[in-house]
Amino acid sequence: MIAAPESTPLDRAFFDRPVLKVAPDLLGRTLVRSTEEGPIALRLTEVEAYAGPADPGSHAYRGRTDRNAVMFGPPGHAYVYFTYGMWFCLNLVCGPEGDPSGVLLRGGDITVGADLARKRRPASRRLHDLAQGPARLATALGVDRAQNGADVCPADPATSPFTILTGTPPAPEAIRSGPRTGVGGGGAAHPWRFWIDGDPTVSPYRAHAPRRRR
DNA sequence: GTTAGGATGATCT
DNA sequence: GATCATCCTAACA
Numbered sequence: 001m002i003a004a005p006e007s008t009p010l011d012r013a014f015f016d017r018p019v020l021k022v023a024p025d026l027l028g029r030t031l032v033r034s035t036e037e038g039p040i041a042l043r044l045t046e047v048e049a050y051a052g053p054a055d056p057g058s059h060a061y062r063g064r065t066d067r068n069a070v071m072f073g074p075p076g077h078a079y080v081y082f083t084y085g086m087w088f089c090l091n092l093v094c095g096p097e098g099d100p101s102g103v104l105l106r107g108g109d110i111t112v113g114a115d116l117a118r119k120r121r122p123a124s125r126r127l128h129d130l131a132q133g134p135a136r137l138a139t140a141l142g143v144d145r146a147q148n149g150a151d152v153c154p155a156d157p158a159t160s161p162f163t164i165l166t167g168t169p170p171a172p173e174a175i176r177s178g179p180r181t182g183v184g185g186g187g188a189a190h191p192w193r194f195w196i197d198g199d200p201t202v203s204p205y206r207a208h209a210p211r212r213r214r
Numbered sequence: 215g216t217t218a219g220g221a222t223g224a225t226c227t
Numbered sequence: 228g229a230t231c232a233t234c235c236t237a238a239c240a
Contacts, residue, residue, distance in 0.1 A: 048232070057232070067225065084233045085222030091232085104232055123235065135233050182232055208232090 008166045012153045015075035016095030023049040023103045024175050024194045026092070030167035031108065033141040034160070040113030040141055042131055043167060046106040046195040046202045048180050050091070052099050057180060057187020060100030071100035076153040078162060080143055087135035090143050092152060092164075106134045106181070106193070109201045117141070128200040170196050184208040 010029065015022055026044050033040045050058040050071075059068040059081065070079040075095035079102050080088055091102040108131045110117050117130045117140040124130045124140075131137040138144075147161050154160035174197045179188040181203065188208060195202045 050232075059232075062226080065226080081232085082224060083231060085224075085231090087233055089232065106232085133233070139234095180232075184231090187232085206233095 009157060010153065010164045010166060012074075012076040014164075015092065015153065016097075019049045019051050019094040019101035019103060020192065022092075022094045023047050023192070024177070025169070026103060026105075026164075027175055027194060027196050028167050028169035030111070030165040031105070031141075032157075032163045032165060033113075033143070034162070035142050037142070038113055038116050040117055041111045042108035042137070042141065043111055044105060044108045045199040046108070046193070048104040048106055049192040049194070050102050050104065051190075051192065052101045055101075055187065057183035058100065064100070068100065070149045071102050072098060073149070076151065078143075078147050078150045078152055080138070080145060080148040082145065083135075088138040088144050089134040090138045090141070090147075104134055105137055107132050107195070107199075107201045107203050108137060109199070110140065132201050133203040174198075178205070179207075181206055182208050 026047050029044050031042045031044060053060055055061060060071050064072050070077060071093055074097045075093050077093045079091040079093055082088055089104060091104045093102045110130050120142055121130055121140050131140045150161050152162040152164055157163045175194060176197045177191040177194050179191060180193045
């Protein structure tokens with residue numbers, strides 16, 4: 001039988017490239033999240049690049065720590081971090097090894113397993129906001145600290161919580177870029193956020209606002 | 215439709 | 228002790 005395009009996993013060479021090439025190339029790809037409860041497939045519609053040790057918006061800006069160690073490792077692995085006391089966010093580490101760069105997955109369209117995602121995100125009112133925003137995406141997919149460092153290009157996909165399939169990339173003219181969301185300290189200076197034009201699962205842009213003290 | 219403010223804790227200075 | 232690669236709800240237009 002002929003394999004559908006969606007069935008081909010992206011290999012490590014895909015991620016072992018500069019992050020600014022990988023990030024837009026991830027749009028339209030399918031992330032498969034496997035759990036005991038069942039699989040969820042997500043078509044990526046919005047991502048952000050965090051580009052190496054000189055990027056002031058990056059967790060790696062001030063060097064390697066226990067928290068960001070995965071970003072310094074080999075490409076094709078998941079970097080999961082906990083933020084705002086409540087949420088997890090999912091990144092994919094890009095190459096080359098030793099260069100701490102990665103792609104934050106900010107939004108996607110759930111194509112398989114929407115019922116399971118709804119169970120994890122009862123606050124979600126519509127299909128398109130199940131994974132609209134990085135913490136929503138991680139919540140819908142059931143991602144937490146346990147997946148930090150997981151291989152997303154495993155030799156045997158059955159052994160990994162993640163696989164990424166070729167999917168159906170959008171036409172190049174449908175790919176938009178702009179400033180990153182929610183990063184301060186000059187980190188929004190570069191147009192390193194990429195999304196699929198007009199897709200309802202793309203999160204609304206919010207400029208970084210310093211939090212007020214109570 | 216928009217906006218303001220609170221939740222909540224790991225991480226780093 | 229301040230800062231977060233955020234989300235949700237309530238209030239208001």
